[in-house]
Amino acid sequence: MLQLQHISKAYAQTRVLQNVNFEVAQGEIVCLLGPSGCGKSTLLRIIAGLESQDGGQVRLNGEPIDPVPTHLRGFGFMFQDFALFPHRTVAQNVAFGLRMQHLSAHEIDERVASQLRLVGLDAAKYGSRAIDQLSGGERQRVALARSLAPQPRLLMLDEPLGSLDRALREQLTDELHELIKRLGLTALYVTHDQAEAFALADRIVLMNSGQVAQIGTPAQLYRQPASLFVARFLGLNNVIAGRVLGHAHGFVQVETVLGVIEVAADFTPLPALGAAVQLVIRPEAACPCDTVQAQNVLIAEVTQRSFRGATQRIQVRHASGQMLTLDWAATALPNPLRFCLRPDAMSVM
Amino acid sequence: MTERVFRILPLVFLGLFYFYPLFFIFRISFAPKGTLDLAPFAELAADEYYWRVLWFSAWQAALSTLLTLLTALPAAFLFARYQFRGKTLLRAIANVPFVLPVLVVASAFSALFGPQVQGLGLMLLAHVFYNYTLVLRIVGNFWANLDPQLTQAASVLGASRIQAQREITLPLLLPAIGSAALLIFIFCFGAFGTVLLLAGPRYATLEVEIYTQATSFLNLPVAGALSLLQIVASLLLTLLYNRLQTRTAALNLRAAARVQRPLHGQMWLLWLLAIGVIAALIVLPLLALLIRAVIAAHTLGWGAYAALFSQASSALFGVAPIMAVQNSLVYGLMTVVVALGVGLPAAYWLSDKSASAIRTALLDAVFMLPLGTSAVTLGFGYIVAFSGPPLEWRASAWLVPFAHALLALPFVVRTLTPTLRSIDPRLREAARVMGATPAQAWREIDWPILARGIAVAATFAFAISVGEFGATLLLGQPDYPTMPVVIYRFLGQPGLRNYALALAMSCVLMLVMVAAFVIIERLRITDSEF
Numbered sequence: 001m002l003q004l005q006h007i008s009k010a011y012a013q014t015r016v017l018q019n020v021n022f023e024v025a026q027g028e029i030v031c032l033l034g035p036s037g038c039g040k041s042t043l044l045r046i047i048a049g050l051e052s053q054d055g056g057q058v059r060l061n062g063e064p065i066d067p068v069p070t071h072l073r074g075f076g077f078m079f080q081d082f083a084l085f086p087h088r089t090v091a092q093n094v095a096f097g098l099r100m101q102h103l104s105a106h107e108i109d110e111r112v113a114s115q116l117r118l119v120g121l122d123a124a125k126y127g128s129r130a131i132d133q134l135s136g137g138e139r140q141r142v143a144l145a146r147s148l149a150p151q152p153r154l155l156m157l158d159e160p161l162g163s164l165d166r167a168l169r170e171q172l173t174d175e176l177h178e179l180i181k182r183l184g185l186t187a188l189y190v191t192h193d194q195a196e197a198f199a200l201a202d203r204i205v206l207m208n209s210g211q212v213a214q215i216g217t218p219a220q221l222y223r224q225p226a227s228l229f230v231a232r233f234l235g236l237n238n239v240i241a242g243r244v245l246g247h248a249h250g251f252v253q254v255e256t257v258l259g260v261i262e263v264a265a266d267f268t269p270l271p272a273l274g275a276a277v278q279l280v281i282r283p284e285a286a287c288p289c290d291t292v293q294a295q296n297v298l299i300a301e302v303t304q305r306s307f308r309g310a311t312q313r314i315q316v317r318h319a320s321g322q323m324l325t326l327d328w329a330a331t332a333l334p335n336p337l338r339f340c341l342r343p344d345a346m347s348v349m
Numbered sequence: 350m351t352e353r354v355f356r357i358l359p360l361v362f363l364g365l366f367y368f369y370p371l372f373f374i375f376r377i378s379f380a381p382k383g384t385l386d387l388a389p390f391a392e393l394a395a396d397e398y399y400w401r402v403l404w405f406s407a408w409q410a411a412l413s414t415l416l417t418l419l420t421a422l423p424a425a426f427l428f429a430r431y432q433f434r435g436k437t438l439l440r441a442i443a444n445v446p447f448v449l450p451v452l453v454v455a456s457a458f459s460a461l462f463g464p465q466v467q468g469l470g471l472m473l474l475a476h477v478f479y480n481y482t483l484v485l486r487i488v489g490n491f492w493a494n495l496d497p498q499l500t501q502a503a504s505v506l507g508a509s510r511i512q513a514q515r516e517i518t519l520p521l522l523l524p525a526i527g528s529a530a531l532l533i534f535i536f537c538f539g540a541f542g543t544v545l546l547l548a549g550p551r552y553a554t555l556e557v558e559i560y561t562q563a564t565s566f567l568n569l570p571v572a573g574a575l576s577l578l579q580i581v582a583s584l585l586l587t588l589l590y591n592r593l594q595t596r597t598a599a600l601n602l603r604a605a606a607r608v609q610r611p612l613h614g615q616m617w618l619l620w621l622l623a624i625g626v627i628a629a630l631i632v633l634p635l636l637a638l639l640i641r642a643v644i645a646a647h648t649l650g651w652g653a654y655a656a657l658f659s660q661a662s663s664a665l666f667g668v669a670p671i672m673a674v675q676n677s678l679v680y681g682l683m684t685v686v687v688a689l690g691v692g693l694p695a696a697y698w699l700s701d702k703s704a705s706a707i708r709t710a711l712l713d714a715v716f717m718l719p720l721g722t723s724a725v726t727l728g729f730g731y732i733v734a735f736s737g738p739p740l741e742w743r744a745s746a747w748l749v750p751f752a753h754a755l756l757a758l759p760f761v762v763r764t765l766t767p768t769l770r771s772i773d774p775r776l777r778e779a780a781r782v783m784g785a786t787p788a789q790a791w792r793e794i795d796w797p798i799l800a801r802g803i804a805v806a807a808t809f810a811f812a813i814s815v816g817e818f819g820a821t822l823l824l825g826q827p828d829y830p831t832m833p834v835v836i837y838r839f840l841g842q843p844g845l846r847n848y849a850l851a852l853a854m855s856c857v858l859m860l861v862m863v864a865a866f867v868i869i870e871r872l873r874i875t876d877s878e879f
Contacts, residue, residue: 048501048505050501050504050505069509070501070504070505071504071505071506071507071508071509071510071512071513072507073505074507075505076505077501077502077505079498079501079502080498081496081498083496083498083499083501083502084502085499085502085503085517086499086521087520087521096503096506096508096516097506097507100506100507100508100512101507146502146506147505147506150506150507
C-alpha cells in the first residue's frame with residue numbers, strides 16, 4: 001500500500017535519513033523502532049507531508065504522493081504529546097477533521113460520539129470537557145479518537161505513549177493493538193521502546209542513525225538479529241566472536257572461547273565453513289542439563305543474581321573470563337553453576 | 350517579628366505614597382470646602398469640553414493601539430518562528446524605545462521633522478515607536494512558545510494553511526494579542542508628554558487637562574475630579590489586563606521546544622519589512638537627534654554648549670543646566686534604593702508558595718496599582734496631600750524620588766517575583782539540612798540566583814526615575830531640575846540656541862538611558878513581561 005523508495009534527508013550537513021526503503025501492506029502494523037535521533041520521527045513526518053525529503057519517493061498504491069500537501073493526503077497522525085487543541089473541548093477536537101471534510105453538523109455529532117465510544121470514552125460525559133481537565137490516559141484516547149474520526153487511509157503514531165507512565169503504557173499498548181486490528185487499519189507506529197514494538201507490530205523496521213538496520217517480524221528480529229547493533233538494541237548482550245567449524249544434524253558448530261557451541265540451524269543461509277561469526281546467546285538459553293541429551297555444557301561462577309519473579313537474572317563468569325548474562329528459571333542455583341545452552345535460543349550472525 | 354516588619358514595609362509605603370494622596374484627591378474633588386459637594390463633578394459633566402477630552406483620550410489610545418498592532422504583528426511572527434542573522438541586534442534595537450524618556454523621543458522626532466512640526470500624526474508615530482517592542486515581546490514570546498505541532502495536527506486533519514492559522518493559531522494568540530493591546534491602550538490613555546510636546550496645544554488628554562487645570566488655572570477641585578476619572582479608568586483597564594494575563598499564562602500550557610526555521614521564500618519580504626520599520630521608526634529619529642545636535646553646534650559654534658555649564662546662561666533655572674545631570678543621577682540612585690527596599694520584600698511576599706492563592710492574587714493586584722496610575726495624577730495627588738499638615742513634605746527634595754519609586758514598583762516587583770518563584774524551596778531546605786543558618790542559606794542559594802534579577806530591577810528603577818517627566822514637572826523644585834525638565838524648558842523657549850541646548854541635553858539623556866538599557870539586556874534572564 002505504502003512504499004518508501006530511497007528516502008534521504010539532511011539538516012544542515014547532518015544526514016538524518018539515508019536511502020530508506022520499505023513497504024507497508026494494507027492492514028499491516030509496522031513499527032519504526034530505534035534509539036532517539038535515529039530519524040524515525042522525521043521519516044513519519046515526511047510520509048505525512050510535514051517535511052519534505054531531499055531524495056527518494058513516497059508512493060501510495062504506486063502513485064507518488066510527494067506533491068500532495070499534508071491536508072489533502074487523508075492520513076491520520078497522532079503526535080507525541082498529542083497536540084490536542086487547548087482552546088477546544090474534547091468533542092470539538094474530535095470534530096475538527098470532520099469539519100474539514102464539510103460533514104453536516106448532525107453527522108459530525110454522531111461520528112464524534114461513536115469515535116469517543118470506540119476509544120472507551122463516554123461522549124455525554126467527556127464531550128464538553130476542556131483538554132486541561134483530562135488525565136494523560138484520557139488525552140491519549142481523545143487524540144486517538146481525533147485521528148481516527150476522519151477515517152484515514154493510513155494511521156501514523158509518533159511515540160503516542162511516550163509521555164505516560166509504565167503501567168498505563170502497557171495497558172494502552174494492548175488496547176491500541178486490539179483496536180487497530182479490529183478496525184483493520186494500516187498503521188505506522190514510531191517508538192523507541194522494543195517491548196511496545198514487539199507487542200504491537202506485525203513487522204518492525206529497526207533503524208540506526210538514519211539507516212534501516214533490519215526489517216522483520218518481532219520474532220525474526222529477536223531470534224535472528226542481523227547485526228551487533230540490532231542485538232544490543234534488543235538487549236541481547238551475550239555476543240561472542242567465533243568461527244564456524246561445521247554443520248551437522250541440524251546444528252551449526254561454532255568454536256568460541258566457551259568451547260565448541262552447537263546452534264540450531266533453523267535459518268538460512270547457513271554461514272560457510274571457517275567463516276568468522278558472532279554468536280548471540282539469548283538470556284533464556286541457560287537451562288539445567290538434562291541427562292538425556294547433554295549439549296553445550298558449561299561450568300561458570302555466579303557473580304551476581306537478582307530476582308525477577310519467574311526467573312532470576314544471573315551473571316556468570318566462565319573460566320575463559322567471558323561474562324554471560326542469563327535468565328535462570330530453576331529454584332536451585334549452585335555455585336559454581338553447571339548449565340547447558342539450548343541450541344534453539346542462540347543464533348549466529 | 351522582623352519578618353513581619355519586613356512584610357509590612359511595602360504596605361506602609363503604598364499607604365503613605367499611594368493611598369494617602371488618593372484620599373486627598375477624593376477629598377478635594379468630593380469636598381473641596383470641607384463638606385460633601387459634588388460641584389466639581391457637576392462642572393465636569395455639564396461642560397462638553399471635558400467630554401471631548403475624555404473621548405480624545407480614548408480614541409487616540411485605541412488608534413495608537415491598532416496602529417502598533419498592525420506594524421508589529423508581522424515582526425512578532427517573524428521573531429517567533431524564524432531564525433536569521435542579526436536577530437538579536439534587531440530585537441535589541443526594537444527594545445530601545447521602551448526605556449527612552451518621552452523628552453528624548455520628542456526631541457528626536459522634532460529633530461527628524463523640524464522643530465516647529467507638531468500634530469496628531471507625530472504623536473501617533475511616537476506611540477507606535479514606544480509600544481512596538483511590547484507587541485514583539487508579549488505576542489512574540491507567546492507565539493514562539495506555541496507548539497507548532499498544533500497547526501501540524503490541524504493540517505494532518507485536513508485543514509489548509511489558512512484554515513489552520515484561522516482555527517488554531519489565531520484563537521490561541523488572541524489572549525496574548527489582547528493583553529498587549531490592553532497594555533498599549535493603558536499607556537496611551539495616560540499619555541502626557543507625547544501629547545504636550547508632539548500633538549500640540551490643540552489636543553488634550555485627561556492627563557494634560559489635569560496638568561493644565563492644576564498649574565495654569567489652579568482649579569484643584571476640577572483637577573481632582575479629572576484625576577479620579579483617570580484613576581478609575583486606568584484601574585479598570587489594569588484589572589482587565591491582569592485577568593487577560595492570567596488567562597494567557599494558563600493557555601500557554603508549556604514552553605514547547607522552540608522550533609525556529611531559517612528564513613525561506615516570501616519570508617524574506619517579511620524580514621525586509623521588519624528591518625525597514627525598525628530602521629525608519631526607531632533608528633532614524635535617534636540618528637536625526639544626534640545629527641541635528643552636531644549641525645546646530647556647527648552653526649552656532651561648539652562654544653554655544655558652554656551655556657549648559659553656566660548659571661547665567663538661562664533665566665529658566667536657578668542653577669547651571671548641567672547640574673540637572675547630577676540631580677537626575679542622584680534622584681535615580683535614591684529611587685533605586687527606595688524601590689528595591691520596598692519591592693524586594695513585596696516580591697518575597699508574592700513568591701511565598703505557602704500563602705493562599707487568593708491573598709497572593711490580591712497582593713499582586715495591590716502592588717500593580719501604580720502601573721495603571723499616571724505620573725501626572727500621582728504628582729497632583731502629592732501636591733494636594735503633602736502641602737499641609739500632618740505631612741508637610743511638599744518642599745522636600747526627596748519627595749520626587751519617592752514618587753519615582755512608586756512608579757517603578759510594579760516593574761521591580763514583576764522582575765523579582767518570577768525569579769524568586771523560580772527558586773525551588775527544596776534548595777533552601779537542602780542547604781538548611783546541611784547546616785546552613787537562614788542567613789547563610791539566603792546568601793548561598795537566593796542571592797546568586799537573585800542578584801541578576803536585582804540588577805535588572807535596579808536598572809529599571811533607575812531608568813524610570815531618570816526619564817520620568819510628568820510627576821517631576823508637577824513636583825519639581827526650581828533648584829533641582831532634572832534632565833527631562835531642563836529639556837522641556839529649553840524646547841519651550843524660542844531660538845536656535847535653546848533648541849540646540851535641548852538637543853544636546855537630549856543626547857546626554859539618551860546615552861544614559863541606552864547605557865541603562867544595555868545593562869538590562871545583558872542581565873535579563875527570563876522572558877519577563879517588560
